[in-house]
Amino acid sequence: MKFINEYRDAELGKKLIERISQRSTRPARLMEFCGGHTVSIAKHGLRQLLPPTITMLSGPVCPVCVTASADLDKAIALAKLPGVIITTFGDMIKVPASYSSLQQVKAEGGDVRIVYSTLDALKIAQANASKSVVFIGVGFETTAPTVAASVLQAEQQRIDNYHVLSLHKICPPVVKALLDSGEVKLDGIVCPGHVSAIIGSHPYEFIPCDYGIACVVSGFEPLDILQCVDMLVTQIESGAPKVEIAYRRGVKPEGNKIALELMDKVFEVCDGNWRGIGVVLGSGLRLRKKYRRYDAEHAFEIHPGEPIEPKGCICGAILRAVKTPLECKLFRKVCKPENPIGPCMVSSEGSCAAYYQYGEGYGR
Amino acid sequence: MCLAIPAKVKSIEGFEAEVEVGGVSRKASIMLTPEAKVGDYVLLHTGYAINVIDEEEAQETLKIFQKIAEAEDRDSFN
Numbered sequence: 553m554k555f556i557n558e559y560r561d562a563e564l565g566k567k568l569i570e571r572i573s574q575r576s577t578r579p580a581r582l583m584e585f586c587g588g589h590t591v592s593i594a595k596h597g598l599r600q601l602l603p604p605t606i607t608m609l610s611g612p613v614c615p616v617c618v619t620a621s622a623d624l625d626k627a628i629a630l631a632k633l634p635g636v637i638i639t640t641f642g643d644m645i646k647v648p649a650s651y652s653s654l655q656q657v658k659a660e661g662g663d664v665r666i667v668y669s670t671l672d673a674l675k676i677a678q679a680n681a682s683k684s685v686v687f688i689g690v691g692f693e694t695t696a697p698t699v700a701a702s703v704l705q706a707e708q709q710r711i712d713n714y715h716v717l718s719l720h721k722i723c724p725p726v727v728k729a730l731l732d733s734g735e736v737k738l739d740g741i742v743c744p745g746h747v748s749a750i751i752g753s754h755p756y757e758f759i760p761c762d763y764g765i766a767c768v769v770s771g772f773e774p775l776d777i778l779q780c781v782d783m784l785v786t787q788i789e790s791g792a793p794k795v796e797i798a799y800r801r802g803v804k805p806e807g808n809k810i811a812l813e814l815m816d817k818v819f820e821v822c823d824g825n826w827r828g829i830g831v832v833l834g835s836g837l838r839l840r841k842k843y844r845r846y847d848a849e850h851a852f853e854i855h856p857g858e859p860i861e862p863k864g865c866i867c868g869a870i871l872r873a874v875k876t877p878l879e880c881k882l883f884r885k886v887c888k889p890e891n892p893i894g895p896c897m898v899s900s901e902g903s904c905a906a907y908y909q910y911g912e913g914y915g916r
Numbered sequence: 917m918c919l920a921i922p923a924k925v926k927s928i929e930g931f932e933a934e935v936e937v938g939g940v941s942r943k944a945s946i947m948l949t950p951e952a953k954v955g956d957y958v959l960l961h962t963g964y965a966i967n968v969i970d971e972e973e974a975q976e977t978l979k980i981f982q983k984i985a986e987a988e989d990r991d992s993f994n
Contacts, residue, residue: 553938555922555957555969558978567985570992588919641962669963671945694920698964701947746920749959749967775981782984801974802920802959808967811948 555801559773565596568778573603576785581607581737583873585723586744587614587901588772594910596774602781609736609873610906612726612826615691616643616899617871620825623719624649625856627688630717630848631657631664637680638664639673640688647898650860654688670702677706677714686848689718694746696720696837697811700818703839703846717848718838721824723747724755725835731763736873740766740784742777745799750815752807753795760793771799818843827861827895828868867894870903877904884908920961922969925954935960 584590590610593599599608612618628649631638638654645654645666658664663683667673670687677685689699699716706714723744730736743756748769756767766787770780780798787793797803815837824836839847861868864882869875877883877896883904887893896902923935928946935944937960946952949965958965 553922554924555974558974561981564981564985567988568981570988571984574991671943671963694961694966697948697966698945698962701945701964705947746959746961746966749920776977779977779980798977801970801977802967804970808948810950811966814948 556773559771559775561775565774565778568775568782569601572606572778572782572785575782575789576603576605578739578788579605579607580739580785580788581609582740582742582781582784583609583611583736583738584742584770585611585613585727586742586747587617587899588745589613589742589770589777590903590906591901592772592774592777594906596777597910598774598777606781606785609738610870610903611730611873612829612871613903614896614899614901615695615721616647617867617895617902618721618826618828619644619647619690619719619895620827620859621650621861622856622859623825625651625859626849626854627654627717627719628652628657629854629856630686630852631662633852633854635683636663636852637676637683637685638662638688639667639676639685640664641668641690642666643899643901644688644690646892647895648862648892651857670699674702674705674709674711674714677711678709681713684713684715684851686715686717686852689716689720692721692723692744692747693750693815694744696722696819697750697808697815700814703818703843704814706846707843712845715846715848715851716839718819718836720819720837721826721835722821722837723751724758725824726826726829726832727756727759729829729832729835730872731759731765733872738765739788740768740793742780742784743767743769743795745769745771745776745802748797748799748803748807750808750811753797753803753805754807756795760795764793766793767795769795769797769799769803771802826871828871862893865894867896867904870896877907880904920959920966922957923960923965925952925956925958925965928952928954933965935965
């Protein structure tokens with residue numbers, strides 16, 4: 553397929569790896585912040601192919617994995633309300649919350665529907681005028697503009713029974729929180745590809761400026777990631793960290809201005825609750841007062857109960873790159889894709905799921 | 917979650933486009949990319965085009981890979 557196959561050429565990949573191996577002399581600890589990168593790195597065995605000077609770490613990469621139990625409990629409480637249809641992306645449905653999961657509520661008779669797009673959720677709302685439709689809004693800046701667009705469409709088309717439970721988060725503040733925690737020493741960051749398609753590369757400028765860490769925005773195919781690593785190595789070897797874009801076919805430095813405008817029109821920044829990290833100031837998105845009638849938290853009265861984290865699950869430490877799935881007592885013994893204990897195993901982009909599926913080489 | 921795939925724009929009506937991915941046609945919204953034209957490739961994420969792919973940059977990236985490959989071949993020869 554165009555714009556995909558050309559970036560999977562194995563021969564070119566070998567050359568890039570040779571180049572990286574020759575040029576990388578200093579230890580380079582690189583972290584990716586995007587589940588798509590986690591999966592691609594694992595799937596193509598890039599950890600094993602890169603020289604031993606380079607350590608690839610996975611950060612809080614996946615919006616599903618970082619959704620706090622307390623927030624998912626709200627979605628479940630909404631799903632139990634009579635007359636409510638929950639619409640959600642597929643990867644949320646099996647994530648265990650404190651007492652239940654959306655899948656379990658569905659099995660117990662709740663109306664929970666997997667949708668590919670908010671466009672589908674809007675159609676469900678139009679087709680079920682006597683019910684309330686709630687879209688569970690999970691995702692970073694790649695997804696938030698699409699949810700903003702859906703709220704504006706609901707306004708234009710008078711779809712008054714459409715609501716959004718915004719569990720959206722934004723990336724730069726959590727990167728800062730992680731770097732400030734001092735838990736992980738990094739030399740470079742593989743910046744998210746599609747988040748950056750929306751926000752551009754300027755929001756990462758604080759990373760080289762304040763922390764001296766190299767930043768390169770990467771695409772998702774194996775050659776893209778290798779090119780990104782090559783550019784990070786160049787920066788690290790020369791001691792000159794900055795922000796660069798490797799994924800130039802998909803990302804402009806200024807991002808997508810229209811998407812940013814729509815996002816800003818509908819959402820405002822609030823504090824975000826990140827599983828395994830806690831509350832990160834200014835890292836969440838909620839609907840602005842003007843669009844409050846579409847906000848599920850205001851439209852319905854819910855009592856989610858006290859949040860509980862699963863015993864023995866170390867997803868939090870994994871999300872902060874302090875531990876790897878190998879160090880989890882539950883990994884593979886109890887926690888498997890068919891019986892996930894924590895979100896990192898459920899999500900298709902979670903670190904635990906990636907390691908389970910693609911095996912060795914993780915965590916070096 | 918941030919998965920977006922390249923899709924070719926086949927037709928546009930208002931903010932609704934018909935796009936093609938691997939030979940399969942589907943509807944997409946171009947509310948976030950109103951500048952998209954028929955024939956463009958866009959990044960498709962949950963039913964919305966989030967960016968228009970820059971084909972020139974795509975070619976430039978492939979040229980960079982080629983140059984790296986040639987340089988590595990030369991170095992291993994010497």
